[in-house]
Amino acid sequence: MKKTTVVQPYDLESINIKNWVxxxxxxxxxxxxxxxxxQRILLIMASKVQPNDETLKTYRFRAxxxxxxxGNKKGTGFYSYLKEIVNGLQTxxxxxxxxxRQRNYNWVITSIYEENEGYITLQFHPSLKYLFLELKEKFTSYQLENVVRLNSVYSIRIYELLKQYERLRKRELTLEELRHFLAIEPTKYKQYGHFKSKVLAVAQKEINNKTDIHFEFVEIKTGRKVTSIEFIITSSSSPALNDASAIKEKKLELNQHSFELEGNSNSIQNDLVDLGVKPEKIEWLLSEFTKEHLERNIRYTQDRLITGxxxxxxxxxxxxxxxxxxxxSHESKLLQSKKTVKRELVPDFMVAAKEKQRTFNESTLKDKQxxxxxxxxxxxxxxxxxxxFQELKRMLVLSSDEPNQEEVKKAQExxxxxxxxxxxxxxxKRQELDLEPRLVKDFKNKELKKIYKEFLQSKILNKT
Structure with missing residues (x-):
């Protein structure tokens, strides 16, 4: 008698919008x-992938x-519409x-719609494994609830592009790059005004009202034409955004940032903010002193801050x-140098040898750099x-559904x-290569700047 093999269905998966993507x-x-x-279906699938998974699994959901x-589509039977979406995903x-190199992949390899049972079975294509699993660097994480609430495909993509740079607080993209990422056809929204109203403005309203980040943007022009967009990103959960005075300060920062772009200036204002100068004082300093004057004295202060x-x-x-x-300070050092340096008569062959050695050293240093x-x-x-790396550690510690306070503390540490x-x-590594340490002012991210400053100070204290 021939045995009949019964294929057991996959376990049913629940959908939790608090899951991480x-x-x-x-x-x-x-x-x-x-x-x-x-987009929403693929995001739900992505939210089921766990950091410790070895393969991209097959998931079975209730329709x-x-x-x-x-969401429902008005005027049609949604079960039929959902079936079309599921079947269409494989194409x-x-x-x-x-x-x-350019590679083309299918999103899903398994796509099953069980009409009588009301179940959907889906599996990412195995070739996409390296985009979801075993990620050690260059990845972005966010909770599903931040994207499933968005009603524009462009809002979802812009959210991800900005979330990627949330800690750096800024991201600049040319219009060409932005259109490429959003897959907007060359004939669509050709005029910047249309692009701004249909894409940027819609995304800004949705993202600012429905997600965990908030953004403003600055238009960068070449001549009279807008060619790039600089996004200014903040976390919506930040206490600063709940304070009226802080919002005013943020607006001042954005206005001044626009002024800096027009003058091709460096981030002078950001450095002054980092040093704790009040907005009204910053505005006065920017209006009274030249860019070079401000920069050299900010650097002077930062250097003295490091040394304590x-x-x-x-x-x-x-x-x-x-x-x-x-x-x-510079003039004082020059005066001291003139008092102590003695001019000596040196033979030409020694001058030539020293110059050759100096050139060699500079070339070697350049190669090392x-x-x-x-x-x-x-x-x-x-x-x-x-x-x-910091995010990866946090994700590994917070992999449980309901982490307690101790686990959160461990994740942060x-x-x-x-x-x-x-x-x-x-x-x-820099010391081995005879290179100077990074400067505190080089760091754009405030949190990293603070950590690096404390790190350098601990080094100085250990030496003494």
């Missing part, structure tokens, strides 16, 4: 075109659970460009700018790496230690 930044910056409902999250293509010579930087930097401490930056990356990439460890390795 974690994606490689390669996926976030890839090109794909999906409908709003298709009615999907309907509650994805949708994801395009990934890496190292000069300054205890009240907010007042010290204002006095330094008013009295030009940096210039006075190029090699270092090739291996380590730019300052922005270094900061991204620190923040991503683990993330901090990971950041410090990477700073330690970076400093050691």
């Amino acid at each position: 974690t994606k490689s930044n390669i996926l976030i910056e890839s090109t794909y075109k999906l409908s709003l409902q298709e 009615k659970d999907f309907i509650e999250i994805v 949708k293509i994801l395009t990934i460009k890496e190292k000069g 010579d300054v205890t009240h930087p907010h007042s010290y930097v204002v006095k330094a700018i008013q009295k030009d401490y940096a210039k006075l 190029e090699l270092f930056f090739k291996e380590i990356g730019t300052q922005i990439e270094f900061e991204e790496k620190l923040l991503q 683990a993330g901090l230690q990971e950041v410090i460890r990477n700073m330690e390795e970076d400093l050691k």
